[in-house]
Amino acid sequence: MLSDCLSAEGERRCRRLLAGVTARVRTQPAAAAVLVPLCLVRGVPALLYTLRSSRLAGRHKGDVSFPGGKCDPTDQDVVHTALRETWEELGLAVPEEHVWGILRPVHDQQKATVVPVLASVGPLDPQSLRPNPKEVDEVFTLPLTHLLQTQNQGYTHFCQGGHFRYTLPVFLNGPHRVWGLTAVITELTLQLLAPGTYRPQLASPELHRG
Template sequence: MLPRPRPASRGTRSASAVLPLPSRGPASSVSRLRGAGHAARLPVSGGFPGGKCDPTDQDVVHTALRETHEELGLTVPEEHVWGVLRPVHDRQKASVVPVLAGVGPLDPQSLRPNPEEVDEVFALPLSHLLQAQNQGYTHFCLHGHFSYTLPVFLHGPHRVWGLTAVITEFTLQLLAPGAYQPRLASSERPTG
């Protein structure tokens, strides 16, 4: 975990997103959302609740908690924030700071998503994310040549990909270091 970064200076694009980690007895799950308006505002491919830092936000944690309330109607007290992960960047160099927060027992059906920003809310149990058959990688080409590889999580209600999958992978490495091991070496390239 890293110290809480301040919002980026004017002229730079930064955002933050909450990874709400509900507890359900001994098992936990990672909540996710998908929204048409969401992808346009936050480069997290329709994933975790979050958005761009406002000038009035104290720091990226405040941004993430504010956006979570605006998008899901979920109030996460600041004392439930576990910490922040290293920022991830999209292809346009926009920065997204993942914020881990415990939200206690949570039923996605009990949330009040903002229909202007969120189409659907769903949860994936950690046990699902840790199963090898639900993990994969997507290889991207640029101008006909291999460019980069990103993780993807499969077989849930929706495919989890893009920056959402990258943030999920970082979180799994932190929460379940013995149980989750990325299977693709960074130098491995797709075949065929």
């Protein structure tokens, strides 16, 4: 049952499975960290996403992402980066004790390390959030049941110089297409939360290394 992933037993299982990576990665330097907010929307387990402002500078403007951003020298560690950025972007305060752990880091095309931090934010009404318009155009959630349906899952093959380079997952049929590193992190999250249900058809090992 998907609801079990938010039960006390499900939380303990996830914390246990993430403990090793969390201990190893938490204090290591990284370029950025994102929060993967696991929430309950009208009683249904879901993940919370943002649509980055189209007015931002850089190549990721207008992309679907998890709340997060660059690590600041004043941040204690990557967990605090993710929590700080979530507050700054969404006005959502997530207590540190709600953090379950760190998923395997992923790397962008510039080989910069992005650290995903999984946290349970409990019951949430996305309409109650007040996103910072300078950073976020929209906030939306996708139920785990939606993400786990095979008709909503796909893969994109990337080529460079006429040669196949790598394959990334993509999640379809929601308010916005979830792709790129955000889709990779979504895949890692589903593998953790629903190991008996989510079976990726293809792997992208070069982006899954931690």
